[in-house]
Amino acid sequence: AQKITQTQPGMFVQEKEAVTLDCTYDTSDQSYGLFWYKQPSSGEMIFLIYQGSYDEQNATEGRYSLNFQKARKSANLVISASQLGDSAMYFCAMRESTNAGKSTFGDGTTLTVKP
Amino acid sequence: DVKVTQSSRYLVKRTGEKVFLECVQDMDHENMFWYRQDPGLGLRLIYFSYDVKMKEKGDIPEGYSVSREKKERFSLILESASTNQTSMYLCASSLEWLGLAGSVTDTQYFGPGTRLTVL
Numbered sequence: 504a505q506k507i508t509q510t511q512p513g514m515f516v517q518e519k520e521a522v523t524l525d526c527t528y529d530t531s532d533q534s535y536g537l538f539w540y541k542q543p544s545s546g547e548m549i550f551l552i553y554q555g556s557y558d559e560q561n562a563t564e565g566r567y568s569l570n571f572q573k574a575r576k577s578a579n580l581v582i583s584a585s586q587l588g589d590s591a592m593y594f595c596a597m598r599e600s601t602n603a604g605k606s607t608f609g610d611g612t613t614l615t616v617k618p
Numbered sequence: 619d620v621k622v623t624q625s626s627r628y629l630v631k632r633t634g635e636k637v638f639l640e641c642v643q644d645m646d647h648e649n650m651f652w653y654r655q656d657p658g659l660g661l662r663l664i665y666f667s668y669d670v671k672m673k674e675k676g677d678i679p680e681g682y683s684v685s686r687e688k689k690e691r692f693s694l695i696l697e698s699a700s701t702n703q704t705s706m707y708l709c710a711s712s713l714e715w716l717g718l719a720g721s722v723t724d725t726q727y728f729g730p731g732t733r734l735t736v737l
Contacts, residue, residue: 536725538724545730546706546730546731547728547729547731548708548710548728548731550726550727550728553725594660594661596726605676605677606663606724606726608660608661609660610658610660
């Protein structure tokens with residue numbers, strides 16, 4: 504079974520609007536971390552935001568927020584006020600205690616921001 | 619800011635050649651990782667290292683080896699390159715593995731990637 508599922512291969516959003524990128528995960532660990540990365544066409548993976556499994560508050564970093572619903576095992580990324588520079592591939596990832604610290608990545612969602 | 623650098627952005631090699639991909643991080647991170655990224659297959663972990671001279675196999679170690687003689691440097695070696703190793707290779711580092719996930723210190727920082735073509 505997939506540990507990280509990103510069901511949206513591609514998404515479009517109008518500039519200045521908000522967009523939600525979906526991520527669901529599968530783990531039996533009590534302690535784990537969830538991450539979102541952005542990969543522009545240049546190829547570099549850029550860390551965006553982190554959520555720990557014990558964090559009660561949803562993580563926020565500037566225009567990025569993580570909608571963490573633990574019971575549903577979802578960790579959706581919300582980008583507010585989209586900009587043209589947000590066009591990129593976005594990856595959700597998880598690191599589990601029992602997986603010897605290895606991270607698992609989803610297949611990614613390609614976001615295109617339209618002017 | 620964390621800086622992870624990789625020796626080459628683009629590399630073209632011939633089948634059977636020995637290939638070295640170098641990765642250097644400047645933030646005294648304990649952990650380093652090598653991934654390959656292929657269309658439709660996402661990121662797959664090849665090897666990782668918790669400390670100097672320590673290495674652990676990832677999900678696809680076959681055909682690769684690694685070396686970590688110094689804390690800041692993690693090398694990926696293709697002993698005899700094959701065409702199916704044509705891929706984008708990404709190096710990453712993270713501060714430390716506390717043995718319990720759920721810490722922001724688990725955050726991995728990536729280099730710019732090396733696009734390797736094996737002819």
